[in-house]
Amino acid sequence: MAKDGGLDWDGLLKWSLANSDGTQQARQLSDEDRRWFMEAMQAQTVDVVRRMKEISLVMSTPDDVLQxxxxxxxxxxxxxxELHEHVESIDMANDLHSVGGLVPLLGYLRSPHANLRAKAADVVSTIVQNNPKSQQLVMEANGLDPLLTNFNSDSSIASRTKALGAISSLIQHNKPGINAFRLANGYASLKDALSSDDVRFQRKALNLIKYLLHENSADCSIVTELGIPRQMVHLASSADSDVREAALGGLLELAKDKKSGTLADEEKLKSVLQSRIDGISEMSEDQLEAAREERQLVDSLWKECYNEPSSLREKGLVVLPGEETFKQPPDVAGKFFEPALRAWSTPKQDGRNVSESAGEKKDTPPPLLLGPGPSDGSSA
Structure with a gap:
């Protein structure tokens, strides 16, 4: 069955087609056929846990030995x-620690190679995303520390961005993680990230700020003291639409905190919002559709700051026609009843159905929707 030591896929395909053409009942396999089929499939089946153990062993091996x-x-x-693909399953992600792979993986966050630091952070991000068990395991293994180091001072912007993404996944819906991030002066690091020229890095930082402010409005005072609102106002006019939306979302969270009281008095913010209103007003239909979230954020922020709706609402550009319209599902069954219903609803002449004037002797009773209509002058 094999060619050059490999699996004969052509033979397997022909065998499968010959034994399951769909025209006959499945025949009973002989012991020889069954044994061959199982061997062929097992040869291509990856034991993920076994493979993760092998990868964990390699990750635990000193660099000089590997070299x-x-x-x-x-x-x-x-x-x-490859490990990244395996841990996309939450079960496999949680098993990584039990097979001895989590701590060695975190060790690669300190690799001398920037691409390995970035890739390790990417894998960690997948492991902990919406996964409280793995979040706790990474926190217990002090995984936040190297992520913060890379986020703050890595020489590679790609590694810094991946580290920030992993931090976001690690601390979301994780109060101990949020507290540790705050104690590590995380907001100052986010402020520094907003000064970067890399839009992806900016966007991730803005989204994390927005999330943290939404979870704890008391942090608005910290953000204000650091001067982050001024940076966010500047980024609200970014050429990148995702950066603009993230900045507007963060500003809206700040505006909702009445104690901060700084946004409504900033002429710069009003100027930026008016500029966005002017830009949105000149958009084509396709551009307006793509900017749906931005339109709503601009209007909400204007209303929150200045206690009045923006001119976008007057122009009908906050919610476009059809965006909030509930669309009925297609009427699949209606076509089967339409002829009978239409005949019943046809206008009568002199108290009779139109069909009676064509020779029928009595009114046709209303059709039964769950069965065939009665025939003229006869019982079922």
Missing amino acids: SQGVTPDDIYNMLD
Whole structure:
């Protein structure tokens, strides 16, 4: 069945087609056929847990030993990429610690190779996203510390961005993680990130700020003291639409906190919002559809700051026609009843149905919707 030591896929396909053409009942397999089929499938079945154990063993091996065996950084990257696929399953993500792979993975956050640091952070982000168990395991393994280090001072912007993404996944819906981030002066790091020229880095920082302010409005005072609102106002006019939306969302969270009291008095904010209103007013239909969230954020922020709706609402640009209209599902069954219903609703002449004037002797009773209509002058 094999060719050059590999699996004969052509033979397997022909065998499958011959035994399941859909025209006959499945025949009983012989012991030989059953054994061959199981061997063929098992040869291609990956035991994920076993493979994760192997990867964990490699990650635990000292770099000098790996180098002596000819293992290159590219090999390690490909291995981490494979691990990334495995841990997309939440069960496999939680199993990584039990097979001894979580701590070695966190060790790669300190790799001398920037692409390995970035890839390790990417894998960590997937492991902890919406996963309280793995969030706790990473926190207990002090995984937040190297992520913060890379976020703050990595020489690679890609590594900094991936570290920030992993931090966001780690601390969301995780109060101990949020507290640790705040104690580590995380807001000052986010302020620094907003000064970057990398829009992806800016966007991730803005989204995390918005989330943190939404979860705890008391942090609005910290953000205000650091001067972050001024940066957010500037980024609200960014050329990148995602950055604009994230900045507007963060400003809206600040505006909802009446104690901050700084946004409504800033002429710069009003100027930026008016500029966005003017830009939105000149958009094409397709552009307006793509800017749906921005339109609503601009209007909500204007109303929150100045206690009046924006001119977008007057122009009908906050909610476009059809955006809030409930669309009925297609009428699948109606076509089966339409002829009988239409005949019943046809106008009568002199108290009779139109069909009676064509020779029928009595009114046709209303049709039964759950069965065939009665025939003229006869019983079922």
